[in-house]
Amino acid sequence: MIKKILFFCISVWFLSALLFFISRLAPGDPLVSYYGERAEKMSVKEREWAEEQLGLDEPIFVQYIRWLENAIHGNFGISYKYKMDVVEVIGARIGNTLILGGIGFVLIFGLAMVLGILCAWYEDRLPDRIICQIGTVTSCIPEFWLSLLLILIFAVNLRWLPSSGAYAVGEADNIESRFRHLILPMTVVVTGHLWYYAYMIRNRILEEVRADYVLLARAKGLRRRSVMFRHCLRNVMPAYLSIMAISVPHILGGTYIVEMVFSYPGIGTLLYESARYKDYNLLMLLGILSGIAVIFCNMLSQIINEKIDPRMKADDAVREVEGR
């Protein structure tokens, strides 16, 4: 356990250093994000003064040490663009992302289970084939294009649903408004990932039904349904749980991209903006938060494997998720 915590800390530290140096060394002018248009008209003197104000004039190592020192004390600096503490900026947005990603996650894994069982039940027969074909097609559609198509159909032509944002102006507490804004992004998040996991479940179950104990159970006279649900599914579940844990980063990543297309005010859009406009402090904290989610979920899946199903190596789950 101590080893795991140590590994966790080292990974986070490594990530922070990597992020820090890459973002600082990349071309781009952070002053633009702080002062906007004015930054381009500044004289040399004003620039120097501004850089000193933001602490950007020192050598990069000193900057990193200082950032690290502040971060350990819980002070992550201010966002250049929003001129607020980055924790506040993120706090205002993170709820939206958690709603989108969280509901998406539940829907994806619920539906994937249903589809997977359905396909395995009708293996190589018509329903299975149809679902597999549709699934393969949906897995080829880039998320941003599906978003565009949905906006084109439902927002521009039919005018049924809004095309961007998380709620209508001034209606942040209106649940109905929020719900209407969620439908399109949610559809994209779910269809973007659904087939991948459904197919995984399908193949897992198909492997399972080829085991000898299924033959025995059938020979005993148990019905297909009870063999499938009482025996096969139980054996698939541990692997499923571990895949669920390890897929969190992927679904989160998908959510970020969908957010950017729909200009949904979540941390995905925020991350993109901060990377694009060199809002260093914001970028660092967002990157580290996402990184922590990734590392934590990986560890979780490892622990699930070790505790529930020692037969499975952590490697397998990783490889399967990466097969995409």
Place this chain on the structure above:
Amino acid sequence: MSGAFELAGMRQLPKEEPAQKEKWYKGKPIVAAVVLMLILWGCLCCNLIMTKDPVYMDLANCNVPPCKEFLFGTDTMGRDIFSMIWYGGRISLVIGIVAAFISTAVAIIFGAVSGSAPKWMDGLMMRLTDILISIPGLLAVVLIQAVLGRADILGLSFVIGITSWTAIAKVVRTETRRLRGSDYVTASKCMGGSFFHVLFHHLAPNFISSIMFMVVMNIRSAMIAEATLSFMGIGLPVGVISWGSMLSLAEQALLSNAWWMIVIPGAFLIVTLLCMTSIGNYMRKNVSRRHSNL
């Protein structure tokens, strides 16, 4: 005539039907291959097909819906989409292939080094791979590219390539570990074969078939990444025509409800991706599946 056999008659043997010959195309992705070939051919010979100059901005004919003169319509800058599709397809495909090539090269070298390294180093390298593998590829590309700013074709392929090598590296590493103790590798080393000689002449033939489908899938995801980046305005600039950069005009297209600007390049992209997927799946497919007990 005693003692000799006598022919009493002949029994007609049932004429043996030759077993139903498996059709050669059975289970093979013929349609996908043909469509992919057509698209490839169209892109390579785009000069023969194009009806207009793809980069010419015909300002008198902006936003024209598909008609006889402009088969797929024109975009907001008055360029002919039909010509742009074939012309831009080349860049999309080149990025896909170059990125996949880079990622495969990195993966093979990393995997082989890790597989033949001592245990502690192997463990360290695999730890690194595990961390990298859990970062969603598309997201990493978007962030790196957003930090770097605008890109050209090679730079973009490079960024996509170096973020997508991990899965292949794992397979290569496993195979290398399995084979590195075998006699022919030892023999080759004794005769003075260098690391790369052993890698390409003795190890590569063993793992090439198992990574082939991953390479195809990498081409696919590289094309998706290119399109996504260009769409978001951090990939190729609008001036460089590719299927992705054509979609970067989508925001204006939405305002003017010009469906053809979104649907047509996207459809070409998706059909290409679909063909690659089915070819990739065919490569992966396990031919001998056991019978279901359920």
